[in-house]
Amino acid sequence: xxxxxxxxxxxxxxxxxxxxxxxxxxxxxxxxxxxxxxxxxxxxxxxxxxxxxxxxxxxxxxxxxxxxxxxxxxxxxxxxxxxxxxxxxxxxxxxxxxxxxxxxxxxxx
Amino acid sequence: xxxxxxxxxxxxxxxxxxxxxxxxxxxxxxxxxxxxxxxxxxxxxxxxxxxxxxxxxxxxxxxxxxxxxxxxxxxxxxxxxxxxxxxxxxxxxxxxxxxxxxxxxxxxxxxxxxxxx
Numbered sequence: 001x002x003x004x005x006x007x008x009x010x011x012x013x014x015x016x017x018x019x020x021x022x023x024x025x026x027x028x029x030x031x032x033x034x035x036x037x038x039x040x041x042x043x044x045x046x047x048x049x050x051x052x053x054x055x056x057x058x059x060x061x062x063x064x065x066x067x068x069x070x071x072x073x074x075x076x077x078x079x080x081x082x083x084x085x086x087x088x089x090x091x092x093x094x095x096x097x098x099x100x101x102x103x104x105x106x107x108x109x
Numbered sequence: 110x111x112x113x114x115x116x117x118x119x120x121x122x123x124x125x126x127x128x129x130x131x132x133x134x135x136x137x138x139x140x141x142x143x144x145x146x147x148x149x150x151x152x153x154x155x156x157x158x159x160x161x162x163x164x165x166x167x168x169x170x171x172x173x174x175x176x177x178x179x180x181x182x183x184x185x186x187x188x189x190x191x192x193x194x195x196x197x198x199x200x201x202x203x204x205x206x207x208x209x210x211x212x213x214x215x216x217x218x219x220x221x222x223x224x225x226x
Contacts, residue, residue, distance in 0.1 A: 046154065051211070098144070100155060
């Protein structure tokens with residue numbers, strides 16, 4: 001049950017696109033299309049942004065998109081906005097457990 | 110509107126016990142698996158435990174196995190986490206979250222557990 005690996009921080013200017021990677025193993029990310037992404041603002045509960053690798057819940061902006069290749073999943077935020085500044089966590093099913101990523105702080109310059 | 114409200118957090122000494130509760134409303138509680146996820150101060154999210162809708166399937170993170178017990182009462186729309194043999198490293202905000210075939214789609218606001226002498 002080791003945490004999935006994410007970059008500690010990613011930054012971009014308003015309007016730019018950024019991508020956050022999430023690297024797991026063949027026991028989690030690589031074996032299941034059950035990768036989800038969560039956004040967390042300081043002092044707030046996490047919010048589901050992407051599920052099943054690339055699906056968006058109702059109400060989530062289409063600026064957020066997800067993908068997966070092998071053991072690595074990715075979250076792309078296009079048209080970066082100030083409100084996107086937050087922590088982002090990936091998450092994967094891993095058989096009889098669930099594993100989160102280490103988290104990435106997104107900074108809008 | 111889906112609502113999840115955690116309670117029961119507080120200050121407890123190492124080796125002590127605490128029982129967290131999560132009151133659910135706005136959806137058919139008995140139809141969903143539920144999870145506990147925690148976040149230590151300034152740290153990332155850590156999955157703790159999950160329980161299926163009928164309590165048939167229960168899973169724990171290795172870090173809490175044998176010390177924590179998850180349970181639910183579908184008649185009371187409530188989820189619980191009994192935490193025994195608490196350690197300093199269990200200090201965290203504990204969130205309950207609804208599971209919709211793995212994505213955790215709704216989260217409570219969390220309850221803080223502090224383990225300190």
